[in-house]
Structures are given as C-alpha cells and as structure tokens.
Amino acid sequence: MTKIDPRTEIKEFLRSRRARITPERAGLPAYGGNRRVKGLRREEVALLAGVSVDYYVRMERGSLAGTSDGVLDAVASALQLDEAERDHLFHLARQSRAPGGPRRRRPTATVRxxxxxxxxxxxxxxxxxxxxxxxxxxxxxxxxxxxxxxxxxxxxxxxxxxxxxxxxxxxxxxxxxxxxxxxxxxxxxxxxxxxxxxxxxxxxxxxxxxxxxxxxxxxxxxxxxxxxxxxxxxxxxxxxxxxxxxxxxxxxxxxxxxxxxxxxxxxxxxxxxxxxxxxxxxxxxxxxxxxxxxxx
Missing domain, CATH: 3.30.450.180 (Beta-Lactamase)
Incomplete structure (x- = not known):
C-alpha cells in the first residue's frame, strides 16, 4: 500500500454501509421482487437523508468537501451508523475538506x-x-x-x-x-x-x-x-x-x-x-x- 486515499475511503465506506441496510430495515417499501443492488439504492438513501439524489451520488463518489455537519448527520441516520461509524464519517469529511497533503512521517511518540x-x-x-x-x-x-x-x-x-x-x-x-x-x-x-x-x-x-x-x-x-x-x-x-x-x-x-x-x-x-x-x-x-x- 502506497497511500490511503480519502476519496476511496469515502466511496467504499458509504457503499459498504448502504449495502447492509435492507428497505425493510429502513422502513421503506421494497418495490419489485428482483432488486439489482444489495441493500438500499442510492435514491433511497437520498430520500431518507432529505438530500437530492445527485447530491448523495456525489458524496458516494468520494466528495464530502462542502458537506455540512447537518447533512452528514442525516446520512449517518439514514445508514443507521453506530457511534464509531458516525465518527469515522466525520473524520473522512474533515480530510475531504482539508487540502491534500503528502505522506507525513509522524515520529513514534515518546512517552513523557x-x-x-x-x-x-x-x-x-x-x-x-x-x-x-x-x-x-x-x-x-x-x-x-x-x-x-x-x-x-x-x-x-x-x-x-x-x-x-x-x-x-x-x-x-x-x-x-x-x-x-x-x-x-x-x-x-x-x-x-x-x-x-x-x-x-x-x-x-x-x-x-x-x-x-x-x-x-x-x-x-x-x-x-x-x-x-x-x-x-x-x-x-x-x-x-x-x-x-x-x-x-x-x-x-x-x-x-x-x-x-x-x-x-x-x-x-x-x-x-x-x-x-x-x-x-x-x-x-x-x-x-x-x-x-x-x-x-
């Protein structure tokens, strides 16, 4: 592994959380007996979170820059994230908002x-x-x-x-x-x-x-x-x-x-x-x- 890419982390995390939520678990009717996706569709997450489908699709493609904390909270609720998952989403959002940086060698912390x-x-x-x-x-x-x-x-x-x-x-x-x-x-x-x-x-x-x-x-x-x-x-x-x-x-x-x-x-x-x-x-x-x- 040469790097940890925040955009990739965002995409894979949101997709994995969406895949585990069924319409029934989310309180939505499951129209059609032959769904092509595992879990919720993007439009269903957007509906639950109260955002446009285009907006949520942009988020799931790895862009959280400019996303408000209120929207992040709404998406976290729609995806039924637990405390750790919610914190992780907010960490990823902060990294998305920050300018990209090179790999940093953080010295092994010494204990005072x-x-x-x-x-x-x-x-x-x-x-x-x-x-x-x-x-x-x-x-x-x-x-x-x-x-x-x-x-x-x-x-x-x-x-x-x-x-x-x-x-x-x-x-x-x-x-x-x-x-x-x-x-x-x-x-x-x-x-x-x-x-x-x-x-x-x-x-x-x-x-x-x-x-x-x-x-x-x-x-x-x-x-x-x-x-x-x-x-x-x-x-x-x-x-x-x-x-x-x-x-x-x-x-x-x-x-x-x-x-x-x-x-x-x-x-x-x-x-x-x-x-x-x-x-x-x-x-x-x-x-x-x-x-x-x-x-x-």
Missing part, C-alpha cells in the same frame, strides 16, 4: 517521563500506553509480564497488530477470543486511517499486514470501524493460565493520539488470583528487563 511515573505507580494491575497504530510505547512491570508473548518480537516498538496478524499461532493461543480481537484490531486501524490518512507509519503498517496476512486483507476490506473502549479481554498467559480481565482504555488529552489501558479483575475472582500470581512471576529479573517500546 511523568506518564512513565504514572505507569510505574500502578503496581497492582497491568497498565500500558499505546498509540492508534497499536505501537506499545510504555508499560509498567505487570503489563510487561502480562503481554510477554507480544513483547518477544525483536522489533521496537512492539506492535499488537503485527502480533495478531503476523504471528497468528501464538496470538490464537494468547487471545481466547482471537477472531473478535482480529476484527477489532483491523477496525480500530481503519478508524485511525480515517483520522490520519497521510501518516506514513500507518500506511507502512497497513501495507505490511495486507501483504502478509490474508485474514487482515479480509478484515480491512469489510470497512468496519471501532472505538477504543472499555470491555472484557480473555487471555491465556503462558505462565499463569486463563485470565478474564476488565479493560479500560482512556485517551490522554495532554498527549493526543496516546491511550492508557489498564487491566483489572474483581477481588476474590480467579482472575484476581491470576494477577497476584503474575505479579510474583513479574518479580523475575528476566521479565522486568523485557523492553516495551521506544518510549519511556
């Missing part, structure tokens, strides 16, 4: 020393900081222990997306819900591409994954997007076994593009006992020396 101090102060649960490309930039000692299978890759910064797609045997062993994780990783990278389509490091990563992983190509082609949010992650650690952990991901306002992720378990559960065992194992000097990335 006070943030590393915050991580180090979190002593009872794993915590780490990554960016939207899934680069692991800084960890505390428990995160180094928890994600030791990911951090064995000699490349720095370590990258969770590469682990998921380019080391699938290890990733399927580590992530209990591997299929869901693979979907989410591609969807979050797609979201990042909408925000930063000229990011050279992101383009390189997507190109590498597309070249080397058929599964990634399939997931990327789906046009699905996801937000970094709270949830549950089920892991099988090579030393302490099964861990069902609650995950909280938080954006860092003072450091745009960085996310702090913390893994916890309710007191008295098997997962809490597993974290205690992990903490004991993390005291091993060999584990504490595992580098997370270039930051910190």
């Amino acid at each position: 020393p006070p943030l590393q101090q915050v991580l180090d102060a979190i002593t009872d649960v794993p915590a780490w900081i990554c960016n939207g490309r899934y680069d692991v930039l800084a960890t505390n000692h428990l995160a180094r222990a928890l994600y030791s299978p990911v951090l064995t890759d000699a490349r720095r910064p370590a990258n969770t997306a590469r682990f998921v797609y380019l080391d699938p045997e290890a990733a399927e062993t580590f992530f209990v819900d591997y299929d869901r994780i693979a979907c989410d990783v591609a969807a979050k990278l797609r979201m990042e591409a909408g925000r930063n389509p000229h990011d050279e490091e992101l383009i390189t990563l997507v190109g590498e994954l597309s070249t080397r992983s058929e599964l990634f190509r399939q997931r990327w082609a789906s046009q699905d997007v996801r937000l970094h949010r709270s949830g549950r992650k089920r892991l099988h650690h090579p030393v302490v076994g099964r861990l069902d952990l609650d995950v909280e991901s938080m954006e860092l306002p003072a450091d745009p593009g960085l996310l702090l992720t913390v893994y916890t378990a309710p007191a008295g559960t098997a997962a809490a006992d597993g974290l205690a065992l992990l903490a004991s194992w993390a005291g091993n000097p060999a584990v504490s020396r595992l580098p997370a990335g270039s930051g910190g």
Whole structure:
C-alpha cells in the first residue's frame, strides 16, 4: 500500500454501509421482487437523508468537501451508523475538506517521563500506553509480564497488530477470543486511517499486514470501524493460565493520539488470583528487563 486515499475511503465506506441496510430495515417499501443492488439504492438513501439524489451520488463518489455537519448527520441516520461509524464519517469529511497533503512521517511518540511515573505507580494491575497504530510505547512491570508473548518480537516498538496478524499461532493461543480481537484490531486501524490518512507509519503498517496476512486483507476490506473502549479481554498467559480481565482504555488529552489501558479483575475472582500470581512471576529479573517500546 502506497497511500490511503480519502476519496476511496469515502466511496467504499458509504457503499459498504448502504449495502447492509435492507428497505425493510429502513422502513421503506421494497418495490419489485428482483432488486439489482444489495441493500438500499442510492435514491433511497437520498430520500431518507432529505438530500437530492445527485447530491448523495456525489458524496458516494468520494466528495464530502462542502458537506455540512447537518447533512452528514442525516446520512449517518439514514445508514443507521453506530457511534464509531458516525465518527469515522466525520473524520473522512474533515480530510475531504482539508487540502491534500503528502505522506507525513509522524515520529513514534515518546512517552513523557511523568506518564512513565504514572505507569510505574500502578503496581497492582497491568497498565500500558499505546498509540492508534497499536505501537506499545510504555508499560509498567505487570503489563510487561502480562503481554510477554507480544513483547518477544525483536522489533521496537512492539506492535499488537503485527502480533495478531503476523504471528497468528501464538496470538490464537494468547487471545481466547482471537477472531473478535482480529476484527477489532483491523477496525480500530481503519478508524485511525480515517483520522490520519497521510501518516506514513500507518500506511507502512497497513501495507505490511495486507501483504502478509490474508485474514487482515479480509478484515480491512469489510470497512468496519471501532472505538477504543472499555470491555472484557480473555487471555491465556503462558505462565499463569486463563485470565478474564476488565479493560479500560482512556485517551490522554495532554498527549493526543496516546491511550492508557489498564487491566483489572474483581477481588476474590480467579482472575484476581491470576494477577497476584503474575505479579510474583513479574518479580523475575528476566521479565522486568523485557523492553516495551521506544518510549519511556
């Protein structure tokens, strides 16, 4: 992949969302029993959004320049977009309005020393900081222990997306819900591409994954997007076994593009006992020396 073209992203995203909505789901009569298109027709989306057919066709051809937020909201409602999809549409619109730019090599963000101090102060649960490309930039000692299978890759910064797609045997062993994780990783990278389509490091990563992983190509082609949010992650650690952990991901306002992720378990559960065992194992000097990335 040599570039991420916002016009192409707009076209493929809108077409994919239109294809999944049936007239019945949209509350429209399905005239004719032999429809040539999957999902809604362009004129049906235009009707639902309250815009002319020509206007919507122009949007779906990749031009969102000059499109008001009100029209974007109307199209999002017509296509029944969820929160992540709506945000993605608005990101694409902002890129469409902005003058075209060359690929930019955004330096791998370094983590400010006070943030590393915050991580180090979190002593009872794993915590780490990554960016939207899934680069692991800084960890505390428990995160180094928890994600030791990911951090064995000699490349720095370590990258969770590469682990998921380019080391699938290890990733399927580590992530209990591997299929869901693979979907989410591609969807979050797609979201990042909408925000930063000229990011050279992101383009390189997507190109590498597309070249080397058929599964990634399939997931990327789906046009699905996801937000970094709270949830549950089920892991099988090579030393302490099964861990069902609650995950909280938080954006860092003072450091745009960085996310702090913390893994916890309710007191008295098997997962809490597993974290205690992990903490004991993390005291091993060999584990504490595992580098997370270039930051910190």
